[in-house]
Amino acid sequence: MSQGLDGPRPEARETPEGRRSPQGIRLDPKNGAEHEPRRTVISALVQHEPGVLSKVSGLVSRRQFNIESLTVGSTTNPETARITLVIEESTPGIRQVETQLEKLLPVISVRELNNDAVRRELVVLKVHGEKPDEVHAITEMYGGTILDAGPRTISVEITGDEQKIDDAIDAFAQFDIREIARTGQTALARGEEWTTHAEEERYERTTTVPNE
Amino acid sequence: MSDHVSTVHTDEQTTTTTTTSSTAPADAESEGDSDAPTVTNGAEAVVAALRNAGVEHLFGVQGGAIMPVYDALYAERGLTHVTMAHEQGAAHAADAYGQLTGEPGVCMATSGPGATNLTTGLADADMDSDPVIALTGQVPTGLVGHDAFQETDTVGVTRPVTKSNYFADDSETVGDVVGEAYALAREGRPGPTLVDLPKDVTNGETDSVPGDPTLPEYHDIPQTAEGSAVEEAARALSGATRPLILSGGGVVKGNASEELREFALEHRIPVVTTMPGIGSFPEDHELALEWAGMHGTGYANMAISHCDCLLAIGTRFDDRLTGGIETFAPEAEIIHVDIDPSEISKNVHADYPLVGDAARVIEQLQAAMGEEPSAHQWREQCQTWKEAYPMTYATPEDEPLKPQFVVEAMDELTPDDAIVTTGVGQHQMWAAQYWTYTRPNAWISSHGLGTMGYGLPAAIGAKVAAPDRDVVCFDGDGSLLMTIEELSVAVREGLDITVIVLNNEAIGMVRQWQDAFFGQRRMASEYPWGPDFATLAEAFGAKGFTVREYENVPDTLEAAREYDGPSVVDAFIDPEENVYPMVSSGGNNAEFALSEDQL
Numbered sequence: 001m002s003q004g005l006d007g008p009r010p011e012a013r014e015t016p017e018g019r020r021s022p023q024g025i026r027l028d029p030k031n032g033a034e035h036e037p038r039r040t041v042i043s044a045l046v047q048h049e050p051g052v053l054s055k056v057s058g059l060v061s062r063r064q065f066n067i068e069s070l071t072v073g074s075t076t077n078p079e080t081a082r083i084t085l086v087i088e089e090s091t092p093g094i095r096q097v098e099t100q101l102e103k104l105l106p107v108i109s110v111r112e113l114n115n116d117a118v119r120r121e122l123v124v125l126k127v128h129g130e131k132p133d134e135v136h137a138i139t140e141m142y143g144g145t146i147l148d149a150g151p152r153t154i155s156v157e158i159t160g161d162e163q164k165i166d167d168a169i170d171a172f173a174q175f176d177i178r179e180i181a182r183t184g185q186t187a188l189a190r191g192e193e194w195t196t197h198a199e200e201e202r203y204e205r206t207t208t209v210p211n212e
Numbered sequence: 213m214s215d216h217v218s219t220v221h222t223d224e225q226t227t228t229t230t231t232t233s234s235t236a237p238a239d240a241e242s243e244g245d246s247d248a249p250t251v252t253n254g255a256e257a258v259v260a261a262l263r264n265a266g267v268e269h270l271f272g273v274q275g276g277a278i279m280p281v282y283d284a285l286y287a288e289r290g291l292t293h294v295t296m297a298h299e300q301g302a303a304h305a306a307d308a309y310g311q312l313t314g315e316p317g318v319c320m321a322t323s324g325p326g327a328t329n330l331t332t333g334l335a336d337a338d339m340d341s342d343p344v345i346a347l348t349g350q351v352p353t354g355l356v357g358h359d360a361f362q363e364t365d366t367v368g369v370t371r372p373v374t375k376s377n378y379f380a381d382d383s384e385t386v387g388d389v390v391g392e393a394y395a396l397a398r399e400g401r402p403g404p405t406l407v408d409l410p411k412d413v414t415n416g417e418t419d420s421v422p423g424d425p426t427l428p429e430y431h432d433i434p435q436t437a438e439g440s441a442v443e444e445a446a447r448a449l450s451g452a453t454r455p456l457i458l459s460g461g462g463v464v465k466g467n468a469s470e471e472l473r474e475f476a477l478e479h480r481i482p483v484v485t486t487m488p489g490i491g492s493f494p495e496d497h498e499l500a501l502e503w504a505g506m507h508g509t510g511y512a513n514m515a516i517s518h519c520d521c522l523l524a525i526g527t528r529f530d531d532r533l534t535g536g537i538e539t540f541a542p543e544a545e546i547i548h549v550d551i552d553p554s555e556i557s558k559n560v561h562a563d564y565p566l567v568g569d570a571a572r573v574i575e576q577l578q579a580a581m582g583e584e585p586s587a588h589q590w591r592e593q594c595q596t597w598k599e600a601y602p603m604t605y606a607t608p609e610d611e612p613l614k615p616q617f618v619v620e621a622m623d624e625l626t627p628d629d630a631i632v633t634t635g636v637g638q639h640q641m642w643a644a645q646y647w648t649y650t651r652p653n654a655w656i657s658s659h660g661l662g663t664m665g666y667g668l669p670a671a672i673g674a675k676v677a678a679p680d681r682d683v684v685c686f687d688g689d690g691s692l693l694m695t696i697e698e699l700s701v702a703v704r705e706g707l708d709i710t711v712i713v714l715n716n717e718a719i720g721m722v723r724q725w726q727d728a729f730f731g732q733r734r735m736a737s738e739y740p741w742g743p744d745f746a747t748l749a750e751a752f753g754a755k756g757f758t759v760r761e762y763e764n765v766p767d768t769l770e771a772a773r774e775y776d777g778p779s780v781v782d783a784f785i786d787p788e789e790n791v792y793p794m795v796s797s798g799g800n801n802a803e804f805a806l807s808e809d810q811l
Contacts (some may be wrong), residue, residue, distance in 0.1 A: 002806025018542030
């Protein structure tokens with residue numbers, strides 16, 4: 001028989017009245033409201049080596065980060081690649097994505113980009129070919145390119161920000177979209193600002209001014 | 213290009229030669245003709261890397277794909293290999309060894325089942341931030357991906373449970389990869405790393421001697437926190453009227469117990485610990501409130517619920533500590549000291565994040581502290597809670613032996629520096645609650661992963677790391693049954709450890725939950741079919757004891773302790789005894805139950 005321990009029962013105790021939000025933030029006037037999720041772009045410069053994409057995507061799924069897209073591509077340095085993630089998280093969640101990514105050994109540098117970052121996405125759409133003139137007109141409207149045109153199908157490429165791509169897809173829907181492939185967003189910081197700190201450091205360390 | 217590479221290696225060889233010959237003169241003498249380390253293949257490079265790192269012991273199990281590495285160990289007198297009965301045991305032994313020495317414990321296994329058996333131990337080390345390096349054999353690179361005999365994607369399987377892992381694909385660099393994995397396992401926040409070693413890589417010819425363990429250049433860890441942040445935190449702590457320190461496992465791993473003790477004493481701030489932080493502050497000190505969380509003391513949980521400023525050091529705010537986030541220290545400003553930036557505001561928002569090494573940041577805080585907080589009333593309140601919620605237990609004549617008594621009796625028999633290891637379950641909680649821990653690294657347990665069976669192999673690793681200290685393993689009957697095969701290792705190695713089975717013929721923590729939350733439906737939790745552990749111990753060649761009565765407990769424990777070699781005491785305890793206090797899962801820490809009817 002287990003008697004348990006002596007002491008005042010739970011209901012006889014004084015318990016504090018304060019509370020925290022589900023994110024662990026103390027709810028008091030100074031701290032403000034709970035964090036709402038927002039969509040943002042994270043850029044990561046990584047070692048260009050086998051397994052790096054698997055490490056990043058494994059982390060995203062293991063930590064249940066809410067991810068919209070992930071793109072990867074090489075850089076001018078053969079040893080590095082850039083991964084661009086679009087995520088929708090609260091501010092603490094975004095900090096988690098950054099700090100957890102930074103812990104991965106092949107990840108060199110991580111940054112959340114500002115709202116004014118230059119971002120692009122590419123979509124390839126394949127629509128039915130019955131109305132080539134109209135397809136051509138819509139393609140022109142979105143500054144796109146016709147990649148392939150035949151009697152039955154027309155394939156079109158549109159590049160732009162996420163909103164433009166969404167709008168274009170809506171516009172092409174009238175031709176009955178047979179297939180679609182989107183790349184996901186890729187992005188760089190605007191102007192002279194460096195996308196990640198490692199690139200700035202590397203640039204300063206390695207750049208020699210030629211022909212001067 | 214190849215010229216350049218070989219020049220680099222020559223430089224490293226020179227450095228290595230110098231250090232090796234100065235630290236290991238015996239080797240140099242016995243070799244006679246040459247004191248420069250040389251290697252002929254990848255496996256020897258692996259062993260050379262371990263030697264460079266100062267490794268003395270390895271725990272492992274042989275197997276096909278790892279044979280070249282074992283062959284390279286054959287002639288290596290500086291490294292002692294402890295053959296374990298099961299790879300999980302090797303990982304746990306390395307884990308305990310790593311905690312006690314502060315250097316990565318090394319475990320080895322072959323490919324396939326060897327590697328998957330290691331995985332539980334690596335996950336355990338990952339959750340508890342213990343420094344471990346695993347070396348696993350792998351099928352030859354040409355067969356990788358072809359589902360060869362004993363092939364498992366070890367790097368894929370262990371990726372989520374290691375700090376980092378490596379597929380070594382080149383004999384020339386395999387030694388340096390092992391060196392990097394070793395360095396990474398111990399630096400910053402420790403953790404397990406793994407190097408997968410294909411057989412053709414370890415067999416492959418190379419004369420490339422690895423250099424000293426080095427980390428990638430971009431991977432630097434801040435040691436001290438930003439000055440202005442420290443000052444703000446110190447101001448908040450000085451201004452608090454209900455200040456509390458929460459000392460986590462990071463204080464133990466960061467060797468910051470001394471700094472913490474001085475800081476707490478000087479500013480007279482009460483201290484609670486997490487379970488991994490047990491011993492980071494002496495539990496017999498008047499400022500100590502022992503450990504908080506699901507089965508922590510009532511006074512620790514009251515203090516953590518009512519404090520207005522919490523200095524939390526080296527803790528990840530595990531759910532077993534916090535209970536429901538909404539009610540965790542709900543009125544406290546939190547100063548969070550951690551060496552891992554990703555722990556800041558992961559589970560609980562940090563008002564004052566201080567990223568850095570625990571000892572260094574405590575020193576910074578010490579320098580920045582103004583007046584000690586005016587917390588006279590608060591300290592009195594904490595004392596009142598200590599008196600209101602005593603960790604006492606009754607020993608009625610008509611009831612079987614109480615486990616708490618066994619724990620306390622063994623504590624009395626052993627010196628202060630004795631090491632306690634445990635499995636996972638009720639016995640673990642009693643061992644944590646009723647043993648008085650007064651120094652760091654006296655408590656070695658499986659916290660985050662909660663791995664039943666951790667205790668015995670951990671005791672083996674602990675005894676190898678600290679042969680002069682008493683090592684006591686508290687285990688449950690269900691928990692011990694999971695790794696009892698390692699007793700053969702303790703016998704073979706003549707390790708003087710004492711295993712105390714708190715035997716309630718059940719996996720008691722599950723039984724306790726079934727009684728409280730599942731209408732007493734004791735599905736698959738009762739173990740009346742378990743072995744006679746005393747006889748089983750004798751069969752292994754260890755000394756076995758059985759005890760059921762209070763009056764026999766001290767003598768039996770003393771006889772077991774006195775026995776020069778591994779001994780097992782099967783202590784039959786009250787099968788209905790439960791662990792209290794208890795905060796229900798996700799509940800309010802201040803509403804801990806003291807008995808089942810309060811849950």
